[in-house]
Amino acid sequence: MRLDQRLIADMIRPRSRVLDVGSGDGALIDHLYRNRQCDARGIEIDMGEVTRSVAHGLPVMHGDADHDLSYYPDDSFDYVVLQRTLQAVERPREVLRQMLRIGRHAIVSFPNFGHWRLRLQLLTTGRMPMTPVWHTQWYETPNIHPCTIRDFLALCEAEGYVVDQWLAIDEVGDRAPWRRSIRLANLFGEQALFLLRRA
Amino acid sequence: MMSVLYDNLATRDGVVTLPEGLALDCGQHIAPLDIACRTYGTLSPAKDNAILVCHALTGDQYLAEPHPLTGKPGWWSRMVGPGLPIDTDRFFVICSNVLGGCMGSTGPCSISPKGERWGTEFPPITIRDMVRAQALLLDHFGIERLFAAIGGSMGGMLVLEWVATYPERVFAAMAVATAPYHSAQNIAFNEVSRQAIYADPDWHGGRYWAHDVVPARGLAVARMMAHITYLSEEALTRKFGRRVRRDPKAAAGSTAGGVIGTASLFGEMFEVESYLRHQGSSFVNRFDANSYLTITRALDYFDLSADHDGDLAAPFVGVKTRFCVVSFSSDWLFPTSQSRAMARALNRAGVNVSFVEIESDRGHDSFLLDEPDFDRTMRGFVNGAAEHAGLRRGGRG
Incomplete structure (x- = not known):
């Protein structure tokens, strides 16, 4: 399991109900079931990953964040998790609304477009930045809605979400030491991780 | 190859006769009720390892052994057996000929109270009647709760109806290449x-x-x-x-x-x-x-949401059964869209459901054929559900 998935797991109370949107190989829901006794389920867009997950006995549904969250009843989960996917969905604001409709908490991670290396590349080369995190050409990238940490906080404020916890993390998922200052985190954090709830 | 263990369950030639019979949806009462079934594996002392496999329209109870009339292998002999995805070393597998069938269960070929074959006089039956008949069979075996109900095509409809009718009697359900209602097509x-x-x-x-x-x-x-x-x-x-x-x-x-x-x-x-x-x-x-004719009529009348103003989620609200819905990409008789609608309805009802579409170009019959991804899905779902049910791994009971 990736380091940032461990950070996510640490945010989740044992024995809670969890929906992992974009569950991939199912590592997080498997961990939450085995080690935190959670009722953890997944949604995954890649059918190969869905088949592999179900073949490992994990409850995973083929679907995606944009089209399938609306089918869950209000308050069906304690936590709804969206890992490194918000920038790739069609309607990020609607996805967040759905997450906080069906879940009491939302845990969202995304790559931070405000990182200094991206800013510097755009400034110095005048071309779309290419970094280990943002490594796909603009015409091929699935990341159609990049945002910075400050952009995301502004959206949370506009939508009335309470940020219970936030972390800036580096690409391998380790916690970065910018916990005090959002401006520094927005400059030096490669990934961001938020724990939100309804106001 | 397969050991068939049904004699210890007081059956006669694999036919269980239930003298009290069955009250049908149409209002008629049919008695006695014969149910022809085959079983594989051993029922655990706690009777907690039973899997009911439901056959399709023209299938029958010869699930995992040669068919007595055709001599061909059982219709799911590649899925059910020792060490196979539905592992008879671990589970007690039951397959019964549906009510209305012609392989030993009460149906149009049976003798009516008039002393001749029922023929076209056989009462109209529903998928739910078939399920109730199976429930009586389980009562006869002393099985209160199925570990799992599994079936494809019409068998998948029986699985859905099982959970809708007896939610507390099914721990896990797998509905394959099926739909919650028969479409106009x-x-x-x-x-x-x-x-x-x-x-x-x-x-x-x-x-x-x-x-x-x-x-x-x-x-x-x-x-x-x-x-x-x-x-x-x-x-x-x-x-x-x-x-x-x-x-x-x-x-x-x-x-x-x-x-x-x-x-x-x-x-x-x-x-x-x-x-x-x-x-x-x-x-x-x-x-x-x-x-x-009898069974195709039952299929045509099948509509899970009919009693719920068209709300497919309603029959499943509060249901604890773990579900797995499986479709095949080239199945145009029961297309993926219907399975997806079923899975989404189960989500609406808050049910724990997995949904997989298996990539295959062999159409509806894929569920009977060698599809490794499907086998893996079956094995994983069954074993994962068994873990959640607290069934001991590998052992008999």
């Missing part, structure tokens, strides 16, 4: 099948047995037409293409032979014609026309 195909049977001069108003004939041509045409719906264009093209072969009947100078008449051009026939004729003529040796 499904009904349309069934109607063509039925009309083919009625059109056969040997039909005799359904009392063909009194004339010592069977409506073989009609039933064979029904099967041929239905068989096309079980395949896909890709599968037919790959298997047969436009290849032709000599028509043996034309070569012999005959114009109509066997069950189905021939009409060949230049003494040749397409291989796909030959294949379908074989499918049709072998089917009539093992299936009864009145059963076909």
